[in-house]
Amino acid sequence: MSARTTAGLHVERLTVMYGPHLALDDACLTCERGQVVGLLGPNGSGKSTLLKAVLGLTRMQNGRITLDGAPLDRRARARIAYTPQRNEVDWSFPITVEEVVVLGRQGLRGLFGRPHRSDWRIAWEALDQLGIGELRRRQIGELSAGQQQRVFIARALAQDGDVLLLDEPLTGVDAQTQTIVLHMLTELRRRGRAVLVTTHDLTLAGEICDCVCLLNTRVIALGAPAHVLTPRALLETFGGDGAVRLLEGMAEIDPPDAAEPRYASGGTPARRSSGSATR
Amino acid sequence: MNPLAFLLGPIQFELTQRALVEATLVSVACGVLGVLVVQRGLSFISDALSHCVVPGVVAAFLTHANRELGGTISALIAAWAMLLLRRRGALGSDPSIAVVFTTMFAFGLALISATGSYLNDLTEILFGAILATSPGELLASGAVATVVLAGTVALFWPLVLVSFDPVAARAQGLPVDRIELAFYGLLALAVVSGLVAVGSMLVTGLLIVPATTARILARRVATQMVVSGLIGCVASWIGLYTSYYLRIASGGAIVLAAALIFAVALLAAPRQGIVARLLHRPRRTETVTA
Numbered sequence: 001m002s003a004r005t006t007a008g009l010h011v012e013r014l015t016v017m018y019g020p021h022l023a024l025d026d027a028c029l030t031c032e033r034g035q036v037v038g039l040l041g042p043n044g045s046g047k048s049t050l051l052k053a054v055l056g057l058t059r060m061q062n063g064r065i066t067l068d069g070a071p072l073d074r075r076a077r078a079r080i081a082y083t084p085q086r087n088e089v090d091w092s093f094p095i096t097v098e099e100v101v102v103l104g105r106q107g108l109r110g111l112f113g114r115p116h117r118s119d120w121r122i123a124w125e126a127l128d129q130l131g132i133g134e135l136r137r138r139q140i141g142e143l144s145a146g147q148q149q150r151v152f153i154a155r156a157l158a159q160d161g162d163v164l165l166l167d168e169p170l171t172g173v174d175a176q177t178q179t180i181v182l183h184m185l186t187e188l189r190r191r192g193r194a195v196l197v198t199t200h201d202l203t204l205a206g207e208i209c210d211c212v213c214l215l216n217t218r219v220i221a222l223g224a225p226a227h228v229l230t231p232r233a234l235l236e237t238f239g240g241d242g243a244v245r246l247l248e249g250m251a252e253i254d255p256p257d258a259a260e261p262r263y264a265s266g267g268t269p270a271r272r273s274s275g276s277a278t279r
Numbered sequence: 280m281n282p283l284a285f286l287l288g289p290i291q292f293e294l295t296q297r298a299l300v301e302a303t304l305v306s307v308a309c310g311v312l313g314v315l316v317v318q319r320g321l322s323f324i325s326d327a328l329s330h331c332v333v334p335g336v337v338a339a340f341l342t343h344a345n346r347e348l349g350g351t352i353s354a355l356i357a358a359w360a361m362l363l364l365r366r367r368g369a370l371g372s373d374p375s376i377a378v379v380f381t382t383m384f385a386f387g388l389a390l391i392s393a394t395g396s397y398l399n400d401l402t403e404i405l406f407g408a409i410l411a412t413s414p415g416e417l418l419a420s421g422a423v424a425t426v427v428l429a430g431t432v433a434l435f436w437p438l439v440l441v442s443f444d445p446v447a448a449r450a451q452g453l454p455v456d457r458i459e460l461a462f463y464g465l466l467a468l469a470v471v472s473g474l475v476a477v478g479s480m481l482v483t484g485l486l487i488v489p490a491t492t493a494r495i496l497a498r499r500v501a502t503q504m505v506v507s508g509l510i511g512c513v514a515s516w517i518g519l520y521t522s523y524y525l526r527i528a529s530g531g532a533i534v535l536a537a538a539l540i541f542a543v544a545l546l547a548a549p550r551q552g553i554v555a556r557l558l559h560r561p562r563r564t565e566t567v568t569a
Binding site: 055056074077078080082084088089090092093094095096099104106107109111112113114115139155159 | 436444
C-alpha cells in the first residue's frame with residue numbers, strides 16, 4: 001500500500017478503445033469510502049464503460065484502477081458489488097427474487113459453493129431493507145421495473161462489498177423506488193461504503209452526491225455538485241439541447257408554485273421518473 | 280392380460296432390464312440439463328451437437344474403440360469450435376453452428392459408407408438400438424449419463440448465475456469461461472449418453488421435450504430440473520413398454536412418449552395450460568354490459 005490516504009476506489013488515467021472508437025480518454029476519478037460519487041454524461045459518454053473497466057469486463061488501453069491502494073485483481077473485485085442495466089439480464093429466467101439476491105454471494109462461495117443458511121438470511125434482510133421482503137418467492141420477471149431494480153440493489157447489498165457501482169438505478173422506476181434507493185444511498189455512505197452511481201438525474205446528483213463527475217469521453221468537471229453543476233460545464237458535457245432538456249427536467253421536478261403538491265406523502269408520485277429529465 | 284403380467288412382461292428378460300435402467304439414467308440426465316439448454320435458447324446447438332458426435336462414433340466403430348469415447352471427443356471438438364466461432368466469428372452464431380455440424384455429419388456419413396454393413400450401422404447410430412447393445416456399452420453410456428447428472432448438480436448455482444446474468448458472474452470474479460466450457464462439455468456428454476438409448480437424431484428430443492414441458496409446469500430452475508428429470512424417466516418407461524408390446528423402435532417410442540406428456544401438459548397445466556388460460560380469460564364484454 002502506498003503511504004498517502006487511498007481508502008476507496010481510484011481510477012487513474014483510464015483510456016478505453018472499442019476498435020477505432022475512443023470510449024474513454026484519460027479519465028481520472030476518486031470515490032472514497034463514505035462517499036457517493038455521481039457520474040453524469042449523455043448516452044455513449046463512457047459512464048458504463050468506466051464501470052465495466054472497474055469490474056474488469058473491458059480491456060483498458062491505459063490506466064490504473066486501485067481499491068484501497070492495491071491494484072484490482074480477481075479477489076479484490078469480489079469486494080465490488082454492482083447493479084446491471086436492464087438489458088443485461090434474462091427476465092424470463094425461472095428464478096425467484098430471493099435466488100437472484102443470494103447469487104450475489106456466489107463469488108464469496110466459490111465455484112462449487114452453495115448458499116449457506118447465513119447467505120439466505122443476509123439475502124432476506126437485504127430484501128427487507130428495500131421494502132420487498134414479501135416478494136421474495138416471486139419470479140423476477142413478474143415484478144415491476146422499480147421492484148426489479150430494488151432486487152438488484154438488494155443483491156449488491158447482500159454481496160456486502162466495500163464498493164457499489166450502480167448503473168442508472170433511477171431510470172424508469174416508480175417514485176417509491178426512487179425514495180427507497182435514495183435513502184439506501186445515504187445509508188451506504190453512513191456505513192462507509194464507496195458508491196459510484198451513473199445517472200441522468202441532476203436532482204439526484206445535486207442532492208445526494210458528495211462529488212459529481214461530468215463525463216463525455218473525457219472528464220469535463222469533477223468536484224462538489226455546487227461547483228461542478230454549472231450551466232457552462234453542463235453545456236460542454238451534454239451539448240446545447242441536452243443541457244437545456246436536463247435543466248428543464250430539473251425545473252419540472254421542483255416547481256416554485258406547483259398546482260398540486262409533488263412531495264405528497266404516501267403512494268402518490270412524489271417525484272417524476274428520472275426518465276423525464278432526458279425526454 | 281392382467282396388469283401385473285403386463286408390468287412384469289418386459290422385466291423378466293435381462294436385456295430389457297438393462298435397457299430400462301439405461302434409458303432411465305439417460306433421460307433423467309438429459310431432462311435435468313435440458314432445462315438450462317431450453318432456457319438459454321440452445322436447442323439448435325444441442326441438435327447440432329447430436330450430429331457432430333457421428334464421425335467420432337463411426338471412427339470408434341471402425342477401430343473397435345469405445346463408442347462413447349469417440350463420440351465425446353468429436354462432440355467436444357465441435358462444442359469448442361462452436362464456442363470459439365460464437366465468440367470470435369464474424370459470421371454470426373447460427374451460420375457458424377450450421378457449418379460446423381453439417382460438415383461433421385457429412386464426414387461421419389462418408390466414413391460409415393466405407394464399412395460393409397452400411398445401412399445397419401447407420402440405423403443404429405442415428406436411431407439407437409438399446410435392446411441390441413452389449414452390457415459393456417450400456418454401462419459406459421450409463422456412466423456418462425451419471426457424470427452429466429452429477430456435474431449439473433455440483434455446478435448448479437454457478438450455471439444458474441452464468442445463464443441468468445453472465446455480467447454479474449464475471450464481475451463477481453467467477454471463472455465464467457471455464458463454467459461455460461463445463462456446460463458445453465456436459466451438453467456434449469449428454470448427447471453422447473443418449474446415443475445408445477435413442478440415437479443421435481432423437482437425443483435432442485430427450486434434452487428439449489421434457490425440459491419444455493417442465494417449463495410449463497414449474498417456476499423455479501431447481502423444480503423444473505426435478506420435473507423434467509421425472510418426465511424423462513416416465514417417458515423412457517412408457518416408451519420402452521410400448522416398444523416391447525407394439526414392437527416399434529424404442530428410441531422413437533421414448534421421444535413420442537415425452538411428446539405425449541408435453542401435449543397433455545400444454546393442454547391441462549394448472550396455470551399456463553391452454554385450458555386454464557381459456558377459463559381464466561378476462562371476460563371483458565360481460566363486465567362492460569353488466
